[in-house]
Amino acid sequence: MIVCGAIDLGGTKIEARAFDASLHTIEMKRIATPTTDFDAFMVGLCAQIDWLYAISEQADLPIGVSLAGIINPTTGIATASNIPVSGHNIGAALKARYGRNIPLVNDCMALAYSEANGGAGQDYPSVVGLIVGTGVGAGLCVGGTLPYRHSGLAVEIGHIGMSAQAVARHNLPLWSCGCGKTACMERYMSGSALTTLYELKTNETCSGKDIAARSKAGEEIAQQVLSIWEDLAAECLFAIQLTLDPACIVLGGGASLIDGLIPRLAEALRQKQFSDTGQPEILLAQHGDSSGARGMALMAMKENT
Ligand SMILES: [Zn+2]
Structure with missing residues (x-):
């Protein structure tokens, strides 16, 4: 019914x-x-x-x-x-x-509200829901309810600048974003960014799904691209930790379904964290x-x- x-x-x-x-x-x-x-x-x-x-x-x-x-x-x-x-x-x-x-x-x-209420974030006092698809966006749920938002913004992490250090570390261009700014997070770690990064290295256009499959099958360049992308995605998780310090970050969107991604992102985040701080639990959305x-x-x- x-x-x-x-x-x-x-x-x-x-x-x-x-x-x-x-x-x-x-x-x-x-x-x-x-x-x-x-x-x-x-x-x-x-x-x-x-x-x-x-x-x-x-x-x-x-x-x-x-x-x-x-x-x-x-x-x-x-x-x-x-x-x-x-x-x-x-x-x-x-x-x-x-x-x-x-x-x-x-x-x-x-998404954050759903996952905090009967989803992957059920047992956590604060939940960030991070959608990694064509673009990147996030939401926040605290104590099972949505917090006050002064202007109605969600957690617009996709349009915060990617760490300059990370862009330089991987020798990447400053890509412009549809929002009018340059070097936004989502240009580097959305599902579409996986395709952009692969294209940069190979001049070949390949979907994120295929890049993940090629990486799994042992293609070296696909593995390199995926590892760069994961490092950039972990920069985003680190920015969320530094600003909102949630108990968990629940990932949704197409790119969240890459095989074995969640533990690899948790490890990449661990390498960035301040020495004595813990880190939020990284989880996959339960309700897809x-x-x-x-x-x-x-x-x-x-x-x-
Ligand atoms: Zn932007």
Whole structure:
């Protein structure tokens, strides 16, 4: 039986998921994100919400929404780079249409919330959820709840500069980032960065998945590239430790699934840490691709009670 639902709003797809009482996905429906303008986008979003109400046969089904973007907590105004919602108040538009509050949260914060509540970070007092996919972003959950965010930012670690020392150590260029800055973390340690690094060394384009497979099969250059990438990713983990000092960092996103990655990253981080400090536990997200949506469904259920 469907007890709650969630929508995952991304730049390419709007994914609706219906969950049972154990927060397992029962049904899922994806549509392409309408990118022409806000009105077209809202038509797509509402169609997905209507679908959840229809298949659950519950007009008051708790539904939450995660967004690959920022929502200002004071004004409700969204900012997103790949979805036509910037300058608009999605929450107010949903309330006008459905007559109720539908919780709306940044997708990385939703992942952290999910993993801290019944996921890999369940037993930890503070959890950072780090998504390493096409880009890099993170969220923070403390004591099982989302902390106050003054501007609605998540943990925007992907757009903090990569350590100059690390860039120099590996003799890498200063790559520019889509955000307008140069040498952002995500240019060096996202899933896409693995392809960029391999291309730099070989002039050959190869997906992150294939690079990991080639490394496993013993290709020396793939092993070198993966090891450089892991060192750069550990710089990101170290920056998270120095700033937020979480009890654990839970990894999600496509690149988190590279075989044997978690213990290798934990070891790479150990080599960077200050002598007497411990380090956060490095864990793999328990709920995979559905984790952010699961987090929003859980939040919607809590807000309904
Ligand atoms: Zn950037």
